Amino acid sequence: MKLRKIMVIGAGQMGAxxxxxxxxxxxxxVLYDINKLNLEKGLDTIEKNLARQVKKNRMSEDKKEExxxxxxxxxxxxxxxxxxxxxxxxxxxxxxxxxxxxxLDELAPDHTIFASNTSSLPITEIAAATxxxxxxxxxxxxxxxxxxKLVEIIRxxxxxxxxxxxxxxxxxxxxxxxxxxxxxxxxxxxxxxxxMINEAIYTLYEGIATKEAxxxxxxxxxxxxxxxxQLADFIGLDTCLSVMEILHEGFGDDKYRPCPLLRKYVKxxxxxxxxxxxxxxxx
Ligand code: NAD
Numbered sequence: 001m002k003l004r005k006i007m008v009i010g011a012g013q014m015g016a017x018x019x020x021x022x023x024x025x026x027x028x029x030v031l032y033d034i035n036k037l038n039l040e041k042g043l044d045t046i047e048k049n050l051a052r053q054v055k056k057n058r059m060s061e062d063k064k065e066e067x068x069x070x071x072x073x074x075x076x077x078x079x080x081x082x083x084x085x086x087x088x089x090x091x092x093x094x095x096x097x098x099x100x101x102x103x104l105d106e107l108a109p110d111h112t113i114f115a116s117n118t119s120s121l122p123i124t125e126i127a128a129a130t131x132x133x134x135x136x137x138x139x140x141x142x143x144x145x146x147x148x149k150l151v152e153i154i155r156x157x158x159x160x161x162x163x164x165x166x167x168x169x170x171x172x173x174x175x176x177x178x179x180x181x182x183x184x185x186x187x188x189x190x191x192x193x194x195x196m197i198n199e200a201i202y203t204l205y206e207g208i209a210t211k212e213a214x215x216x217x218x219x220x221x222x223x224x225x226x227x228x229x230q231l232a233d234f235i236g237l238d239t240c241l242s243v244m245e246i247l248h249e250g251f252g253d254d255k256y257r258p259c260p261l262l263r264k265y266v267k268x269x270x271x272x273x274x275x276x277x278x279x280x281x282x283x
Contacts (some may be wrong), residue, residue, distance in 0.1 A: 003113075028072075137159050142189070208240075
């Protein structure tokens with residue numbers, strides 16, 4: 001079955017980016033969100049991103065219009081009935097993701113492939129919420145999706161070779177590089193990145209240095225393009241906390257315990273750039 005129509009579930013930072021790159025590659029795209037305001041925000045972000053590309057002469061006005069026409073925004077999950085591939089990018093919570101996939105399993109045709117953009121949750125457990133575990137796979141895009149080349153590709157225990165190959169081909173078609181990793185908490189990227197971010201927040205919590213100083217040390221000293229505290233704000237502090245909790249629970253090792261300061265910011269609703277305020281404030 002040829003992939004023609006893709007549905008993206010969740011129009012947040014990641015979902016909007018994934019929808020954009022799929023539409024740019026020529027796929028018919030439905031972007032779905034449970035929350036109308038978030039859907040509108042996601043569609044607006046896509047338009048602004050494309051307009052920026054045109055302004056920088058990296059895309060023609062025609063291509064921008066063509067891409068926008070490919071994307072249909074929707075708050076109806078029933079759209080799943082027409083999708084060949086569904087890519088999920090809702091919040092990083094196992095129960096929410098399992099509920100979403102169980103519902104999609106009822107609505108989508110038998111041939112439809114389900115991919116999750118989870119940063120850290122086991123694909124095998126997500127797949128077990130459906131009656132098609134052989135068609136469920138992890139496709140972990142990086143933020144910001146239109147810019148970052150890497151996609152971690154994760155097989156669940158039951159994922160078929162055919163589905164793996166199809167998704168590997170799709171990732172290449174999107175101009176990205178697939179890297180296969182095994183199904184363990186945090187995969188490779190967040191197994192390494194999140195403990196570093198968490199440690200940077202501990203460094204702030206213990207008063208070792210200011211946030212600006214911590215970010216400066218890692219930028220100038222380690223050649224990181226962005227400091228870890230600022231990066232945490234860009235990822236979303238809620239997502240960072242969820243990933244640390246998943247690593248902590250999944251490995252049962254206290255070296256992954258989330259910093260209390262991270263918890264405090266999430267409880268305050270200061271979850272980073274998307275909320276206008278995290279460790280830094282955003283206009
Ligand atoms: P986000 O908070 O920006 O967006 C989540 C969206 O999902 C929101 O618009 C929300 O309304 C929607 N949503 C929530 N429950 C829903 C449901 N039941 N049905 C439909 N929509 C629903 O989050 P994000 O940063 O885009 O992250 C999404 C996923 O991508 C998470 O699993 C996260 O771990 C993963 N991820 C995030 C990053 C990152 O840097 N932020 C990078 C890679 C992967």
